[in-house]
Amino acid sequence: MSRSHRLDIAATWDRRPLSADAHSHLVLRWEATTLLLQIEAPFAGDPAPTQPAGSTPRLWEHEVVELMLLGADARYLELEFGPHGHYLALRLDGVRTIVEEGMALDFHAEIEGDRWRGEARVPRAWLPDDLRAANAFRIAGTGADRSYQAAFPAGGDAPDFHRLEAFAPLSTLAPEVCGVDWRGLLDAIDRAIDDANGPSTAPPTDLPAGLAAWLDQARQRLDFDRLPRGESYARCLVGHSPRHGASLFVMGWTPGVPTPIHDHGSWGIVGVVRGTLQEERFDADADGTFVGAARRPLRAGEVAAFASKPTAIHRVVAADHENPVSIHVYGDAAASFHIYDPDTFTAELYIPETLDAEHCGS
Numbered sequence: 001m002s003r004s005h006r007l008d009i010a011a012t013w014d015r016r017p018l019s020a021d022a023h024s025h026l027v028l029r030w031e032a033t034t035l036l037l038q039i040e041a042p043f044a045g046d047p048a049p050t051q052p053a054g055s056t057p058r059l060w061e062h063e064v065v066e067l068m069l070l071g072a073d074a075r076y077l078e079l080e081f082g083p084h085g086h087y088l089a090l091r092l093d094g095v096r097t098i099v100e101e102g103m104a105l106d107f108h109a110e111i112e113g114d115r116w117r118g119e120a121r122v123p124r125a126w127l128p129d130d131l132r133a134a135n136a137f138r139i140a141g142t143g144a145d146r147s148y149q150a151a152f153p154a155g156g157d158a159p160d161f162h163r164l165e166a167f168a169p170l171s172t173l174a175p176e177v178c179g180v181d182w183r184g185l186l187d188a189i190d191r192a193i194d195d196a197n198g199p200s201t202a203p204p205t206d207l208p209a210g211l212a213a214w215l216d217q218a219r220q221r222l223d224f225d226r227l228p229r230g231e232s233y234a235r236c237l238v239g240h241s242p243r244h245g246a247s248l249f250v251m252g253w254t255p256g257v258p259t260p261i262h263d264h265g266s267w268g269i270v271g272v273v274r275g276t277l278q279e280e281r282f283d284a285d286a287d288g289t290f291v292g293a294a295r296r297p298l299r300a301g302e303v304a305a306f307a308s309k310p311t312a313i314h315r316v317v318a319a320d321h322e323n324p325v326s327i328h329v330y331g332d333a334a335a336s337f338h339i340y341d342p343d344t345f346t347a348e349l350y351i352p353e354t355l356d357a358e359h360c361g362s
């Protein structure tokens, strides 16, 4: 099981899409003995339960976000959370058959304007063995305006959140890295390579613009505080595109410490999410000696691309006082490349440290 999953509630129970500002988001971070659940949802302003925050019977009659985790044999855990700090935990064995309820857990919530955030710690011991699938729901509004929403809607004649066949297998849920669901970008990378008639030494024509369009979303959603820092940079592998195996990284930069002079062995595209990077490119002169060719700043929102032939050689330094963040796409796994001695330009194979999602804000 990967170390995190993400569910987005983006439709009503009968599959009508919700506008983007009405979506709710749940991130499940699997720790050794605890499931850390983070909720971010619209706040409808429904009346709070009359009892104090804490474990609350019949919480589903109020404004609530629910997570259900399903194991084998229709055993499942139902967790409900409200914006005022109320929660309800139920264990079920068979559809709607409650075997335990009112278990105490650690939950706090905070309302910020028209949104609320909550964080819960759920003992993994409560979860069914052989955890298989999940769904998430939100109920909010009063009277005729009451809205029943689902991550994986079951449809049917009336809202029913216990239609276990509608739940999604955990393996199909988005891995979540640094607060962002990257599947759309990974798919777009494959489509751009297809449109360019397959892998090549040059980046797919449409991909730089496609990456640029992602930078805004990444800026809004990236959990910058969770990004690690390296001596010069820390390189977080987000994933590989499903069909062509192009690699996608998020990099967090430490100001003032340049990378070694290096190549990549594949085409590459760099987009700056935050801050400014300074890139220095090198060209071979008539003797085959590399010389500094060009320096240019790469500012937030800008994208640079390079081909693998002729070999693109460069070094990069974070020029800002804050820690810049960038997104990198390479045509292969980018597991190794060459670094070059700055005086002799002799090349040496280099295997950079790559952090996985677990160390990159997941």
Ligand SMILES: [Fe+2]
Pocket (backbone or CB within 6 Å): 262, 263, 264, 314, 316
């Ligand atoms: Fe590079």
